[in-house]
Amino acid sequence: MKRKNIRRFRHLLHVARWWESHTRTLRKAMAWTARKLAFLRVLNVLNPLRYIKILDWYIIRKFIGTYIYSILLIISISIVFDVNENLAKFSQYHAPLKAIVFDYYANFVPYFANLFSPLFVFIAVIFFTSKLASNSEIISMLAAGVSFKRLMRPYIVRADIHSVVLSLCLRHSARNSGKAELRVDV
Helix, strand or coil, X not given: CHHHHHHHHHHHHHHHHHHHHHCHHHHHHHHHHHHHCHHHHHHHXXXXXXXXXXXXXXXXXXXXXXXXXXXXXXXXXXXXXXXXXXXXXXXXXXXXXXXXXXXXXXXXXXXXXXXXXXXXXXXXXXXXXXXXXXXXXXXXXXXXXXXXXXXXXXXXXXXXXXXXXXXXXXXXXXXHCCCCCCCCCC
């Protein structure tokens, strides 16, 4: 049994030596390329994700989850009320289901999502921050030496991202708002 293990070890050693001797040129070329491209390390300063740490991602994920859950909840409630309100009109004019879903509600959902978004950003921030405080996570972060300014960084980053995305969505929905209307022949 021992001889078999020794043979395997010798074979692995032989393979490792062969690998090292045959890839030496490749490793030297890669090291030379890395030295020549060292000036690109300066670009790492411009990378915005460099400044977002694990704590920031944790807070941003908590916020996004709470925001998406709350906005989906209010949109689904508004769809239910709108269907209840407009059901008579849809059936009176014999509107096809495809037109109702893809023309009317495909524009209804982004419009109301943009309309309710600032309110639900505020509600989501209050809700998940109070949840962090009730779980004593904020106290732990401050006790670990994280400053209050540093604790506010993910809030600011997420607010910037949300404002850019919201402005692009508003611009897109405003551009397309006149295109799709529910037309029903009487």
